[in-house]
Amino acid sequence: MxxxxxxxxxxxxxxxxxxxxxxxxxxxxxxxxxxxxxxxxxxxxxxxxxxxxxxxxxxxxxxxxxxxxxxxxxxxxxxxxxxxxxxxDEDAISRGRYGMRLPEIFQPNPLSQETYLNEAILDAMPDRIAVVTTDYRYLYSNPANAAYLDQRPMDLIGRHIVEFVGIQRFELRVKEKLDACFAGETVDYTFTKTSGNRTVVVRCRMTPCYAGPGKLIGAILILQETADRRRSIAA
Structure with missing residues (x-):
C-alpha cells in the first residue's frame, strides 16, 4: 500500500x-x-x-x-x-469479508484498561459521523458533523442530541431507532429534508458500538446526503 x-x-x-x-x-x-x-x-x-x-x-x-x-x-x-x-458497512462485516470492524474504532488501552477513540479515520471522512451514548449524548463527532451543526467537535461532547434534532423529531423517530441500536440492531433508514429550495435525501446508519466484549457504550451514526433525484426528474 x-x-x-x-x-x-x-x-x-x-x-x-x-x-x-x-x-x-x-x-x-x-x-x-x-x-x-x-x-x-x-x-x-x-x-x-x-x-x-x-x-x-x-x-x-x-x-x-x-x-x-x-x-x-x-x-x-x-x-x-x-x-x-x-x-x-454492516453487511460486509456480517459476511466476514474484511478485517475491519466498527467496534475496533474503540480499542482498549493496555496500560490503563481505559478505552479511547481512534479518530484518525473518522476525522478524515466527508460524511457526518458521530458516536452517541446510551443516554443520548454525544461522545464523539467528526469535523464534518460538527460543522453541519455549526459547532466545534469538542463542544458537542456531553450534549444531548435533542438540542440539535428537536424534541418532536427526537421522540417520534430518533429515540426509537437509537433504542433499537442500543438493543443490538443495525438500523439503516432514509429521510428527506429541505434546505432553501433544495431537497436532499439523508441516509442514516446506526451501528452498536462496543468498548470491549459485551460492553455496549452507544451507537455510531453515519449520515450521507444526496440530492433528491425525484425532484430533479420532475423539474
Whole structure:
C-alpha cells in the first residue's frame, strides 16, 4: 500500500513539472499512470487498521491538493465514501469479508484498561459521523458533523442530541431507532429534508458500538446526503 502511495506522489510531482514545461505527450502519459495508480490504491482491500488508515489519509490529502478542481474533489469524495461503505458497512462485516470492524474504532488501552477513540479515520471522512451514548449524548463527532451543526467537535461532547434534532423529531423517530441500536440492531433508514429550495435525501446508519466484549457504550451514526433525484426528474 505504502509503495503505491509513494509512487503516486512521485508521478504527481512529475506531472506538475510536465504541465509547467508544456510537454503534452508526457502529461497524457502521466495522467494515465496516475489514473491506474489511483484505481489500484482504492481497490486494495485492507487487512487491518494501518492499511485502511493509509487509504483514507491518501484520499483526504489528494482532495486538499486538488481542492481547486471541482471534478476531482467530487471524485475523491465519492471514493472516500466507497471506502467507508467497504469497511464500515454492516453487511460486509456480517459476511466476514474484511478485517475491519466498527467496534475496533474503540480499542482498549493496555496500560490503563481505559478505552479511547481512534479518530484518525473518522476525522478524515466527508460524511457526518458521530458516536452517541446510551443516554443520548454525544461522545464523539467528526469535523464534518460538527460543522453541519455549526459547532466545534469538542463542544458537542456531553450534549444531548435533542438540542440539535428537536424534541418532536427526537421522540417520534430518533429515540426509537437509537433504542433499537442500543438493543443490538443495525438500523439503516432514509429521510428527506429541505434546505432553501433544495431537497436532499439523508441516509442514516446506526451501528452498536462496543468498548470491549459485551460492553455496549452507544451507537455510531453515519449520515450521507444526496440530492433528491425525484425532484430533479420532475423539474
Amino acid at each position: 505504502r509503495d503505491l502511495v509513494d509512487r503516486f506522489w512521485l508521478k504527481h510531482a512529475q506531472l506538475q513539472q510536465a504541465i509547467e514545461s508544456s510537454n503534452d505527450a508526457l502529461v497524457d502519459s502521466l495522467d494515465r499512470e496516475l489514473d491506474d495508480l489511483l484505481h489500484a490504491i482504492h481497490e486494495i482491500e485492507a487487512d487491518g487498521f494501518d492499511d485502511a488508515r493509509i487509504q483514507f489519509e491518501f484520499f483526504t490529502a489528494l482532495t486538499k491538493v486538488e481542492a481547486q478542481d471541482f471534478a476531482c474533489v467530487t471524485r475523491n469524495s465519492e471514493l472516500l465514501s466507497q471506502l467507508a461503505d467497504r469497511y464500515f
